[in-house]
Amino acid sequence: MKATVKSFIEHAMIALYPRTDALPGIEDAGISEFLDRYREESTLLMWLGLIAGAFAFIASPILTVHWPLPSFLLPARVLDEHAHRVTSSQLYLLRQAIFLIKLAAGLCWGAHPAVRAHFAMAPYAPDPGTWRAS
Amino acid sequence: MSHVAFRERGEDLRLEADYVVVGSGAGGAAAAVTLARSGAEVAIIEAGAWRDPEDYPSSTYGAMRDLFDDWGTQLARGRALWPIVQARTVGGTTVINSAICVRTPGDIFAQWQRERGIEGLAERVWAHQDTLERELRVEEVPEPARGNSNRLAMLGASRAGYDSHWIRRYVAGCEGTGQCLQGCKKTRKQSTNLNYVPEVLARGGHVVSSAPVKRVAIEGRRAIGVRGRFEHPRTKAWGADFFVRARRAVVVAASVTHSPALLERSGVRSPALGKYFRAHPGTGVFGIYDEPVDTNTGATQGWASTAFRADPGLKLETLSIPFEMVASRLSGGGARLIERLREYRHLCMWCHAVRAESVGTVRNGLFDKPVVRYGLDREDMLRFRQGMILLAKTHFAAGAKKILPGIHGMPYELGPDQVSLLEDAPLDPRAYIAILSHLFGGCVMGTDPRDAVTDARGRVHGYDGLVVADASVIPSNLGVNPQHTIMALAMAFAEDLASE
Numbered sequence A: 001m002k003a004t005v006k007s008f009i010e011h012a013m014i015a016l017y018p019r020t021d022a023l024p025g026i027e028d029a030g031i032s033e034f035l036d037r038y039r040e041e042s043t044l045l046m047w048l049g050l051i052a053g054a055f056a057f058i059a060s061p062i063l064t065v066h067w068p069l070p071s072f073l074l075p076a077r078v079l080d081e082h083a084h085r086v087t088s089s090q091l092y093l094l095r096q097a098i099f100l101i102k103l104a105a106g107l108c109w110g111a112h113p114a115v116r117a118h119f120a121m122a123p124y125a126p127d128p129g130t131w132r133a134s
Numbered sequence B: 001m002s003h004v005a006f007r008e009r010g011e012d013l014r015l016e017a018d019y020v021v022v023g024s025g026a027g028g029a030a031a032a033v034t035l036a037r038s039g040a041e042v043a044i045i046e047a048g049a050w051r052d053p054e055d056y057p058s059s060t061y062g063a064m065r066d067l068f069d070d071w072g073t074q075l076a077r078g079r080a081l082w083p084i085v086q087a088r089t090v091g092g093t094t095v096i097n098s099a100i101c102v103r104t105p106g107d108i109f110a111q112w113q114r115e116r117g118i119e120g121l122a123e124r125v126w127a128h129q130d131t132l133e134r135e136l137r138v139e140e141v142p143e144p145a146r147g148n149s150n151r152l153a154m155l156g157a158s159r160a161g162y163d164s165h166w167i168r169r170y171v172a173g174c175e176g177t178g179q180c181l182q183g184c185k186k187t188r189k190q191s192t193n194l195n196y197v198p199e200v201l202a203r204g205g206h207v208v209s210s211a212p213v214k215r216v217a218i219e220g221r222r223a224i225g226v227r228g229r230f231e232h233p234r235t236k237a238w239g240a241d242f243f244v245r246a247r248r249a250v251v252v253a254a255s256v257t258h259s260p261a262l263l264e265r266s267g268v269r270s271p272a273l274g275k276y277f278r279a280h281p282g283t284g285v286f287g288i289y290d291e292p293v294d295t296n297t298g299a300t301q302g303w304a305s306t307a308f309r310a311d312p313g314l315k316l317e318t319l320s321i322p323f324e325m326v327a328s329r330l331s332g333g334g335a336r337l338i339e340r341l342r343e344y345r346h347l348c349m350w351c352h353a354v355r356a357e358s359v360g361t362v363r364n365g366l367f368d369k370p371v372v373r374y375g376l377d378r379e380d381m382l383r384f385r386q387g388m389i390l391l392a393k394t395h396f397a398a399g400a401k402k403i404l405p406g407i408h409g410m411p412y413e414l415g416p417d418q419v420s421l422l423e424d425a426p427l428d429p430r431a432y433i434a435i436l437s438h439l440f441g442g443c444v445m446g447t448d449p450r451d452a453v454t455d456a457r458g459r460v461h462g463y464d465g466l467v468v469a470d471a472s473v474i475p476s477n478l479g480v481n482p483q484h485t486i487m488a489l490a491m492a493f494a495e496d497l498a499s500e
């Protein structure tokens, strides 16, 4: 996987699910391994969707916080504001692209044992990925 | 008896049986077992892998990867892009559904008779539903498995003054793990991979899994078998070719999206093919309560109301979606999203299914992927909005301190005195996050071949030995959960076929 593409996706996901005093963020939830797995196991179209979502996130601060900069150059507070506002953009396709990236990130963040423990949920057993072969 | 799983290239499979059934979900498994019980040799050909409960995933990611059709990413294309959720595994969508069992309402048969000339099905369907309820051990969600979300909904409905009930499901002894969407590892849910499919094997039949059918082979006007190529359950790489000959008939039960697409690429000619796609679009409203609800515990769906089925055309239900999905379903991002998620233990989602009248189409697309075009008209959007208002009122009647409507352009949360704001909620479907899970049509039945793909016994007009036996034959919306109707119809069609 190209490190830059992956780092762009990670950037968007970390901004959407940041670490806070109250809860671990997606950077504490194995995002890098998750993205490697997602790239390998999902379809090309789904991966392209994530890339599109990440680029939409990076390119849209001008529309949300009115800063003419890519999101990775925004100061932390403005980035957080962008991450919030972009999820409810007036542009349906932008909203959908961000929804996709938020959904994929949610699959990673919400399945992590540290996050689940905060909500009194037992850790997930591993997904065996097996089937009846004969 | 034989089960043939994925085969590598070069290990081509040729098989022959009296009947070949495409798909092992609600319709396919019910048809196959009925044919097998008549003494026939049946081969079930299923696109997905055969996963037993010990193979089931735990996480939502795993469910999307291992059980969902195309990871659940198929979208209905209309003004809004709403996902269509189905499964691709032995047992079909019965593996990931909530197994809610509702008998076909009598008015549906009257409607089919009036609009499509279909007669004589009611008594037969109900008789098969009796059998299904006995064999698949239908029971009301037991008290210990109800969970707080379902109990609150019951309280809310009774305080709001409308009828509702604990759901009856094809589930024996539910343990309330709230994991129906990932497959029931406790083997309580009676999905067809646990009962009818193994019974077909035990009666000397065959199951070919990881085997998407590419075409129904048709000679002249007669279906003589199916051909396709194995697909690896994990890598999705193509494997060996297969051809399964049908001595008597091919039964197509590949779902509302796949059956019309399969018939289209097989060259079946019918002016109605792919038309009259319908759905019960639905969305949810979260309520937030003072005390923890822990919606992840208790039956995934345990409470429902059909009080609004006739007017305005809605069904209301509880639904516990996995935590990972709640994370993306709550609006917002960044620190504010995390702050909102902190309330998780106090929230629960109840949803509606709209008995929508809008119709769409299904076509075979690139790489044999079905393409669905569908959108809701204004009348249906009014129903959709009305359903959200009812859910909001029920939450407040149950004691919620606020609700989260999840509507673009509206406040994130509303208090009890703000429900009236929902009456002006937008009618643009793009403002909502909805899904389509109850699907109908595409190969609808009826007596007029100009307007129906099959007759009232599922036989494709103008062809011999070709029957459709899944939700795609259903020519109207039911307004109730469809699995019971699909299975009973498939049994009736198979019974007719066996007696031909």
Ligand SMILES: Cc1cc2nc3c(=O)[nH]c(=O)nc-3n(C[C@H](O)[C@H](O)[C@H](O)COP(=O)(O)OP(=O)(O)OC[C@H]3O[C@@H](n4cnc5c(N)ncnc54)[C@H](O)[C@@H]3O)c2cc1C
Pocket (backbone or CB within 6 Å): B022, B023, B024, B025, B026, B027, B028, B045, B046, B047, B048, B085, B086, B087, B088, B089, B090, B091, B092, B093, B094, B096, B097, B098, B099, B100, B101, B102, B181, B211, B212, B213, B214, B253, B254, B255, B256, B258, B259, B262, B437, B438, B439, B469, B470, B471, B472, B481, B482, B483, B484, B486
């Ligand atoms: C999340 C969810 C919850 C639901 N809950 C309920 C509920 O509680 N109660 C209820 O009544 N209904 C429920 N439904 C709806 C219900 O499950 C479906 O209506 C029903 O399963 C449809 O039956 P079917 O036979 O038409 O298709 P399916 O059950 O989807 O079966 C079709 C099968 O055909 C296979 N197939 C597709 N293409 C091919 C091909 N080319 N070759 C070979 N095989 C193929 C598929 O892999 C699949 O196994 C739910 C649906 C969803 C998605």
Ligand code: SF4
Pocket (backbone or CB within 6 Å): B171, B174, B175, B176, B177, B178, B179, B180, B181, B183, B184, B185, B186, B187, B188, B189, B298, B299, B300
């Ligand atoms: S709630 Fe749990 S135990 Fe009950 S049927 Fe669903 S998965 Fe099985």
